[in-house]
Amino acid sequence: MQNILEQILYIISKIFHLPVxxxxxxxxxxxxxxxxxxxxxxxxxxxxxxxxxxxxxxxMAECPDTDADEREIALAKIIHEAQDDNxxxxxxxxxxxxxxxxxxxxxxxxxxxxxxxxxxAGNFASVSQQMVTASSTTIIGLIVGAxxxxxxxxxxQWQRRERFLLDAAAEDNLNLLKSAS
Numbered sequence: 001m002q003n004i005l006e007q008i009l010y011i012i013s014k015i016f017h018l019p020v021x022x023x024x025x026x027x028x029x030x031x032x033x034x035x036x037x038x039x040x041x042x043x044x045x046x047x048x049x050x051x052x053x054x055x056x057x058x059x060m061a062e063c064p065d066t067d068a069d070e071r072e073i074a075l076a077k078i079i080h081e082a083q084d085d086n087x088x089x090x091x092x093x094x095x096x097x098x099x100x101x102x103x104x105x106x107x108x109x110x111x112x113x114x115x116x117x118x119x120x121a122g123n124f125a126s127v128s129q130q131m132v133t134a135s136s137t138t139i140i141g142l143i144v145g146a147x148x149x150x151x152x153x154x155x156x157q158w159q160r161r162e163r164f165l166l167d168a169a170a171e172d173n174l175n176l177l178k179s180a181s
Contacts, residue, residue, distance in 0.1 A: 053082070082162070
């Protein structure tokens with residue numbers, strides 16, 4: 001009975017081997033794409049300090065003259081909408097931070113079962129090939145996680161800075177309305 005259960009686990013491990021490698025390669029392509037977007041955003045921020053807040057500040061300035069409560073709600077909505085795009089980018093990076101190393105670990109352990117089976121049969125070439133695959137998936141998973149963590153960390157800093165700037169502008173906008181009344 002135990003032998004049957006072990007064979008079932010081995011078969012399941014073999015079944016997931018290829019999909020795990022494909023997912024890991026997909027994550028690598030995705031994080032490379034995200035790195036490109038990040039670098040483009042970085043250079044845009046260097047060239048134009050208000051590149052990501054300018055349109056939002058303009059919308060806030062064009063907010064219709066209403067009472068203070070309505071304007072406060074409108075300004076909060078404008079700020080929230082401005083932060084949505086960055087939130088999506090941060091969440092996708094956070095997802096890769098968690099999933100990349102996890103899939104890399106699965107990709108490491110999955111071929112080890114085959115390697116151990118090959119070792120018991122004396123097939124050292126198979127063991128060598130499986131161990132190369134195992135270590136490669138670990139490395140790729142960690143690269144995905146590290147790159148995603150770095151991107152998320154910097155984007156969170158950008159978002160905090162932008163949020164502070166937008167909140168200060170909203171407060172100034174409300175103070176102008178109150179002083180005009």
